Amino acid sequence: GQDRFWFLWDELAQGSLGAVVLADTRRLEDCFAAVDYFERRRIPFTVAVNSFEGAERFPTETVQAALDLDPEVPVLVCDARDRSSVRDVLVAVVEHALERAARAREPVAT
Template identity: 50%
Template sequence: MDYRSSDSPGLETHAGPRSEDVLPASATAAVKVVIVGGFGVGKTTLVGSVSEIRPLTTEETMTQAGVGVDDIAGIEHKTETTVAMDFGRISINDQLVLYLFGTPGQERFWFLWNGLFEGALGAVVLLDTRRMDVSYDVIGRLEEKGVPFVVGVNRFPQAPRYPMEQLRAAMDLDESVPMVDCDARDRASCRDTLLTLMRYLYTLTTASTEHQ
C-alpha cells in the first residue's frame, strides 16, 4: 500500500491547532453553557452561528427509524438531526470564554443530557412558537436539576408572534427568568442571548452573596 509523505504535493500539514482555534492568552475564565430545547428548535444553528471556531456537530440524516418516534409536525422539511451534541466556543471578552454544548432534542436521546449538564453554569432554552409543547419537559428537567436558564424565542419565518407576557404565562415561567427574542441564524442575536444569560447568572450570584 502506498502512503503520501508530508512532502507530497497538495498535502497540507499543520503543526498543532489552527491559529483561530487557540484561546487568547488573556483568557482567565472558561464557562460551560448548554443550549437546550425540543426537537428542531434551532440548537445546532445557534451554535454554528455564534461559534468563533469551526463547530463540532453530530448531525445524521434522518431515516425511517425515526418515523412514528420523532414528532416532526411543523418541521417536515428537516432532514438531519443531532444524535449526540454540538460544540462551539465564543469569547465574550478578553478574559471570559464560553464553551457551548448543544443537546439532542429527541426524547430518545435525553439519556445523554446528564453528562452534558455536568459542570454547566447555565443554559439557553430555545423556544419555537409553532411547537411550544416540545419545550415543557425541557424546562422541567432544568428546574429539576437546578440549572439556571434563560429562554430565547427563536423567530422562525412564518412562526406566530405572541407578546412575551403571553409566552411566559403559557410556559408557566417565573417572572425572574429572562425571555428574549433570538434569531438562531444571526450571530449578533445569538451573542446577545448568551450575554443575557451571563447577566442573569451574575444577578443570581450577587443575590446569593448578599443573603449569606
C-alpha cells in the first residue's frame, strides 16, 4: 500500500481472486486507501492485523469497526513473519472469495 506503488495497483488487481490488507494497529489510518480501493472494485479482501512486539493488540471487532468494514470482511490476527500464520490468512481470503462468488451465483428470490 505504499504510495510509490499506486500506479501498479490496477495491473496487479486485474483478474485477482482476492487481496489481503496487512494492518499495523499503530498506523491503522494507512489502511483506508487500500480498503477503499478493493471495495470500489468489488475485489474480495481480508484484513490481516499484524501482531508483533510493541504493537498494541485490539479485538478484531474493534479493528473492523475502526476501518468501517462490512461485517462480511474477515479480520484476522497474524504474524507476517510466521509461515503458518500467513498461510491461514491466504486460506481465509480464498474462502471469502469463494463464498462471495457462490452468493453472486444464487438466484434472486421472486
